Amino acid sequence: MSSTLMWIKLFKRNTVRRCLIHSLRCLILFPMSKTDSRPNYELSLADCEICCELSGVETSFSKYGWPDSDQSMDPAASRLELAESIEGDYRKENHHVKRCPLCGTYYQYDYSYEYLVNGSEDEEELTRLTPTQARRFIEDETYDLLLQKMERNLNHDDIPTRRYAARSLASHYLELGDMTKVRTYLTPDTDNEVLRGILYFFWNCEDDHYKVAEIAQLKDVLKKLRGHADENIAAISGYVLKGIK
Numbered sequence: 001m002s003s004t005l006m007w008i009k010l011f012k013r014n015t016v017r018r019c020l021i022h023s024l025r026c027l028i029l030f031p032m033s034k035t036d037s038r039p040n041y042e043l044s045l046a047d048c049e050i051c052c053e054l055s056g057v058e059t060s061f062s063k064y065g066w067p068d069s070d071q072s073m074d075p076a077a078s079r080l081e082l083a084e085s086i087e088g089d090y091r092k093e094n095h096h097v098k099r100c101p102l103c104g105t106y107y108q109y110d111y112s113y114e115y116l117v118n119g120s121e122d123e124e125e126l127t128r129l130t131p132t133q134a135r136r137f138i139e140d141e142t143y144d145l146l147l148q149k150m151e152r153n154l155n156h157d158d159i160p161t162r163r164y165a166a167r168s169l170a171s172h173y174l175e176l177g178d179m180t181k182v183r184t185y186l187t188p189d190t191d192n193e194v195l196r197g198i199l200y201f202f203w204n205c206e207d208d209h210y211k212v213a214e215i216a217q218l219k220d221v222l223k224k225l226r227g228h229a230d231e232n233i234a235a236i237s238g239y240v241l242k243g244i245k
C-alpha cells in the first residue's frame with residue numbers, strides 16, 4: 001500500500017471513530033430537550049445541586065489507545081441543557097452555550113480534537129460564564145435579578161459562590177466601562193475571595209485582549225494589591241499589572 005493511501009485510510013478511520021464518539025457523547029452528555037420549568041434564578045452556586053459540583057472550568061481528555069490517560073468531565077455536566085440550537089451546524093456542535101436548568105447559570109462548551117499517527121486526541125472544556133458574557137440569552141428583567149443576587153452573594157458563606165459573584169459584577173461594570181464602580185470592590189477591606197474572583201477575571205480579560213485599557217485605569221489599585229498580605233492575591237495583581245504594560 002502506498003504511504004498516501006495508508007494516510008487516507010488512517011484519516012478516514014479516525015474521522016469515523018471521532019464522529020461516532022462525539023455524537024454519542026453529545027447524546028449522552030447534552031440532551032437536546034429543554035425542561036419546561038423556568039430556572040430558579042435566586043439559587044446560588046452553592047445551593048444548586050448541579051453547579052455546586054462543577055468548577056469554573058471543567059475539562060475532559062481522551063487519547064485513542066491510551067485509556068489510562070482518559071479524564072472525564074464531572075457527571076453533573078451531563079445535566080446541563082443546550083441554550084441554543086446546534087442542529088445542522090457543525091461548528092456549533094463543537095462550540096455552543098449550555099444552561100443549568102435549575103439555577104439558570106450559563107456555560108461555554110468547546111470540543112477540540114487532533115489527529116495523530118496512532119489515533120486522535122479529544123478534549124472538551126466547559127467554562128462558567130458570567131451573566132454579562134451570556135447576556136444575549138437573558139431577558140432584561142432576569143438580568144437585573146441576577147445582578148442583585150450577585151451583590152448579595154458577595155457575602156455568601158461558600159467560597160466559589162463569592163468568587164463567582166465578584167467575577168460577575170466585575171464583568172458587568174467592566175463591560176459598561178464603569179471603573180469607578182469596579183474600584184469599590186477592590187479596597188483593602190475587601191474579602192480575599194472577592195478580590196481573587198475579580199483579579200482572575202481581569203487576567204482572563206487580558207488573555208482575550210478585552211477591555212485592557214479600562215483595566216489599566218486601575219493601575220494604582222493593582223499596585224497596592226501587589227503588596228497584599230495574601231501571597232496569591234499579591235501574585236495575581238502582579239500578573240494583571242504586567243498585562244497592562
Ligand SMILES: [Zn+2]
Nearest residue numbers: 048051100103
Ligand atoms: Zn445550576
